[in-house]
Amino acid sequence: MKFVDEYRDADLGRALAAEIVTTVEPGRHYKVMEVCGGHTHTIYKYGVDDLLPANVELVHGPGCPVCVIPMGRVDDAIAVARIPEVIFTCFGDMMRVPGSAGTLLDAKAEGADVRMVYSPLDALRIARQNPGRQVVFFAIGFETTAPSTALTLMRAKAERVPNFSCFCNHVTIVPPLRALLESPDLRLDGFIGPGHVSTVVGARPFEFIPRDYGKPIVISGFEPLDVLQSVHMVLTQLAQGRCEVENQYTRVVPYDGNPRALEALAEVFELRPHFEWRGLGFISQSGLKLSAAYRDFDAESRYPVPGIRVADPKACQCGEVLKGVIKPWECKVFGTACTPERPIGTCMVSSEGACAAYYNYGRLARERQVV
Amino acid sequence: MTHAGQAAACAAGESCITCSDQGVVLHVLHVMADGIGRCADEGGRVEEIDLTLIDGVAEGDIVLAHAGVALVRIRREQVRS
Numbered sequence: 001m002k003f004v005d006e007y008r009d010a011d012l013g014r015a016l017a018a019e020i021v022t023t024v025e026p027g028r029h030y031k032v033m034e035v036c037g038g039h040t041h042t043i044y045k046y047g048v049d050d051l052l053p054a055n056v057e058l059v060h061g062p063g064c065p066v067c068v069i070p071m072g073r074v075d076d077a078i079a080v081a082r083i084p085e086v087i088f089t090c091f092g093d094m095m096r097v098p099g100s101a102g103t104l105l106d107a108k109a110e111g112a113d114v115r116m117v118y119s120p121l122d123a124l125r126i127a128r129q130n131p132g133r134q135v136v137f138f139a140i141g142f143e144t145t146a147p148s149t150a151l152t153l154m155r156a157k158a159e160r161v162p163n164f165s166c167f168c169n170h171v172t173i174v175p176p177l178r179a180l181l182e183s184p185d186l187r188l189d190g191f192i193g194p195g196h197v198s199t200v201v202g203a204r205p206f207e208f209i210p211r212d213y214g215k216p217i218v219i220s221g222f223e224p225l226d227v228l229q230s231v232h233m234v235l236t237q238l239a240q241g242r243c244e245v246e247n248q249y250t251r252v253v254p255y256d257g258n259p260r261a262l263e264a265l266a267e268v269f270e271l272r273p274h275f276e277w278r279g280l281g282f283i284s285q286s287g288l289k290l291s292a293a294y295r296d297f298d299a300e301s302r303y304p305v306p307g308i309r310v311a312d313p314k315a316c317q318c319g320e321v322l323k324g325v326i327k328p329w330e331c332k333v334f335g336t337a338c339t340p341e342r343p344i345g346t347c348m349v350s351s352e353g354a355c356a357a358y359y360n361y362g363r364l365a366r367e368r369q370v371v
Numbered sequence: 372m373t374h375a376g377q378a379a380a381c382a383a384g385e386s387c388i389t390c391s392d393q394g395v396v397l398h399v400l401h402v403m404a405d406g407i408g409r410c411a412d413e414g415g416r417v418e419e420i421d422l423t424l425i426d427g428v429a430e431g432d433i434v435l436a437h438a439g440v441a442l443v444r445i446r447r448e449q450v451r452s
Contacts, residue, residue: 038394091438118418118438118439119438119439119440120438120439121419121421121439121440122439141437141438144394144437144438144442145437145438147424147437147440147442148421148437148438148439148440149438151421151423151424151440195394196394196435196437196442199394199435199442199443200442222394250446251445251446252435252443252445252446253443254443258424258425258442258443260423260424260425260426261424261442264424
């Protein structure tokens with residue numbers, strides 16, 4: 001397949017793996033976090049970790065947007081979805097994320113009008129087609145999907161669509177990275193940086209990682225050779241005693257991001273003082289809400305939401321998985337009580353979730369078989 | 372717009388191209404006056420994408436889209452070896 005096969009070439013992969021072996025110090029253990037759930041998916045789908053030396057450990061980060069949604073926000077979404085005049089729209093993965101008393105899919109089965117959409121623009125279209133109903137879009141995601149929500153709200157405002165609103169749960173990537181770097185639980189050597197978030201924000205926001213924490217970060221693409229090359233670049237920095245922001249994904253990521261997308265985000269959103277992340281707790285200035293100019297489109301202003309913080313199920317260890325403290329298979333319920341068909345935790349729901357990636361690609365073994 | 376192909380991909384357990392916040396590479400087939408473009412993925416599935424965040428998008432361009440919005444035009448360079 002054009003523009004894909006080039007990045008899945010097995011011979012190139014083996015050559016890169018051989019270079020990695022010569023780059024690492026034999027007695028040293030390396031922990032490299034891939035921030036983005038898309039990278040986790042690639043690593044386990046293509047067996048990238050099997051090509052690495054045993055002393056190079058990939059740690060999964062918090063960059064799966066579905067996985068970091070706390071249960072209380074799911075409960076709030078379900079409360080809005082149950083309002084009779086509401087058509088509640090969301091991405092497919094969100095329908096299966098458990099709240100404290102079921103999922104949006106359960107609410108749909110019980111009569112709520114919950115519909116899956118592929119973009120907020122589809123939700124706006126539903127609003128235009130149903131002027132007698134109120135259409136609410138469950139907005140989630142990092143800076144990759146936030147521009148889509150922003151453009152949709154700008155269109156809704158320009159077209160004066162009165163029956164469209166947004167339940168905003170967008171988050172930003174830098175604050176949780178800073179929280180992880182401050183965490184005493186985790187000692188990381190470097191980061192594989194989020195490729196698609198960087199198409200919007202650019203590489204500049206990650207400069208604090210080498211500057212303040214002395215760690216390298218390499219912004220990476222999502223094909224297996226992209227990830228493997230990025231691991232090599234991180235390890236090369238460490239071997240040479242450097243720590244910088246490097247961009248492996250130059251074919252897609254401009255260093256300054258997409259200024260027009262950033263302008264749209266600045267117009268439509270503003271930072272919340274605090275936002276709760278599953279597993280990471282409340283993080284200051286990490287979540288987005290609608291700006292005053294778009295307050296009329298804010299579902300939280302239009303409808304009462306419970307707004308109650310709900311603790312994760314005790315059996316679920318998504319929090320530790322999201323922080324990279326444990327591997328998915330170390331969770332007590334992984335693959336037994338918690339499976340993609342009947343998930344307990346968010347990490348098993350999304351295809352980008354670390355637990356789902358392990359489970360779907362047969363990574364049930366507790367010992368890695370290194371080739 | 373039809374998403375039947377995407378839904379089938381989700382049902383098969385593969386990554387859905389947009390519903391879990393994943394990017395998709397698309398070829399621009401036609402750009403309409405309101406900044407919306409008809410775009411196709413490698414499998415030939417066509418969807419409407421908002422192109423307004425990128426300057427001068429034209430037919431034949433390749434873009435990366437998230438949740439129905441093109442974020443960047445992709446350059447056709449090779450992987451560094």
